[in-house]
Amino acid sequence: MIRNSINLLTKKLISSTSCQRTRMRCFSSGATNLVDVNVNDKTGIAVVTLNRPPVNSLNLELLTDLSKTLDELESNRSKGMILTSSSKTVFSAGLDILEMYNPEPERSKAFWTALQDVWLKLYGSPYPTAAAINGHSPAGGCLLAICCEYRVMVNDFTIGLNETRLGISAPSFFISSFRNVLSTREAEKALTLGTMFSSDEALKVGLVDEIATDKADSINKCENFLLEFKKVSSMARAFTKQSLRKKDLEELENNREQDLQLFLFAINQPIVQKGLGAYIQSLKKK
Numbered sequence: 197m198i199r200n201s202i203n204l205l206t207k208k209l210i211s212s213t214s215c216q217r218t219r220m221r222c223f224s225s226g227a228t229n230l231v232d233v234n235v236n237d238k239t240g241i242a243v244v245t246l247n248r249p250p251v252n253s254l255n256l257e258l259l260t261d262l263s264k265t266l267d268e269l270e271s272n273r274s275k276g277m278i279l280t281s282s283s284k285t286v287f288s289a290g291l292d293i294l295e296m297y298n299p300e301p302e303r304s305k306a307f308w309t310a311l312q313d314v315w316l317k318l319y320g321s322p323y324p325t326a327a328a329i330n331g332h333s334p335a336g337g338c339l340l341a342i343c344c345e346y347r348v349m350v351n352d353f354t355i356g357l358n359e360t361r362l363g364i365s366a367p368s369f370f371i372s373s374f375r376n377v378l379s380t381r382e383a384e385k386a387l388t389l390g391t392m393f394s395s396d397e398a399l400k401v402g403l404v405d406e407i408a409t410d411k412a413d414s415i416n417k418c419e420n421f422l423l424e425f426k427k428v429s430s431m432a433r434a435f436t437k438q439s440l441r442k443k444d445l446e447e448l449e450n451n452r453e454q455d456l457q458l459f460l461f462a463i464n465q466p467i468v469q470k471g472l473g474a475y476i477q478s479l480k481k482k
């Protein structure tokens with residue numbers, strides 16, 4: 197009993213010493229630890245790192261962890277969040293295609309509900325958000341980035357909503373958050389073509405706000421953006437952001453069940469299953 201308490205105390209001391217060194221508080225989001233969180237004690241800004249190798253594809257467990265993290269940030273009155281990835285080349289490969297291929301009914305319901313939760317919490321968060329896009333960011337990966345208020349992308353990667361290239365349509369909340377960033381004209385062109393933008397093209401069209409040389413630079417630039425809000429009342433800021441995004445948020449809030457049923461219907465179509473199967477094979481053959 198005493199030895200256990202000493203072990204616990206030692207562990208706490210070791211972890212607090214390593215966090216003191218960088219002036220960071222560390223917490224993990226839950227049981228599966230697919231999301232790491234480091235809060236800078238000086239600025240109060242949390243760096244949230246997606247950590248599901250090899251490509252951070254968004255499965256039920258990763259979405260659940262991210263959702264819990266967003267709850268914690270909100271209840272801790274976070275000063276801001278930077279979303280990034282532990283991979284050197286991929287921010288997130290989007291939704292885990294295996295969650296949609298040969299779907300198991302209960303799991304696919306839970307999966308889509310978790311995605312809706314993450315979108316509502318991230319797109320509507322009261323604290324400011326920025327994405328340090330340190331790798332490729334197709335489809336659902338791009339969705340996470342466009343939910344944030346600011347995007348800094350490391351050079352030489354690609355980003356976009358490429359769903360039509362997979363033979364599916366981007367769901368309506370993907371489209372509304374894309375339109376919040378791009379003009380309707382640019383959004384329509386990119387969505388129908390399934391365009392994947394290079395970092396430079398993304399900057400030109402306004403899909404990202406800045407280009408960075410590497411991950412550290414992207415986090416630094418995101419931090420500079422978030423620190424600008426030190427001068428602004430957090431209540432006024434949050435109210436303004438949520439007012440601007442209210443229609444999009446209400447659209448999903450009021451139609452969650454319908455959106456879920458549409459997803460289940462779509463992924464259960466034989467033609468969609470065939471397309472997803474071929475796509476999985478093409479990824480494996482690379």
Ligand SMILES: CCCCCCCCCC/C=C/CC(=O)SCCNC(=O)CCNC(=O)[C@H](O)C(C)(C)COP(=O)(O)OP(=O)(O)OC[C@H]1O[C@@H](n2cnc3c(N)ncnc32)[C@H](O)[C@@H]1OP(=O)(O)O
Pocket residue numbers: 250251253285286288289290291292293294332334335336337358359362364365366367368458459462463476479480482
């Ligand atoms: C009227 C209709 C109304 C709408 C109804 C709704 C319909 C459903 C909507 C569904 C919405 C979907 C949005 C999505 O997010 S779909 C996912 C789209 N993602 C992609 O297209 C990305 C695919 N991946 C890549 O392009 C590349 O992997 C990469 C991200 C560029 C990285 O390349 P890299 O060379 O580093 O890595 P590999 O390609 O070798 O991949 C490594 C292993 O990871 C597997 N992988 C990759 N991506 C995924 C994924 N998204 N899901 C699951 N698994 C993935 C890949 O197969 C490799 O596996 P292996 O090691 O076993 O071979």
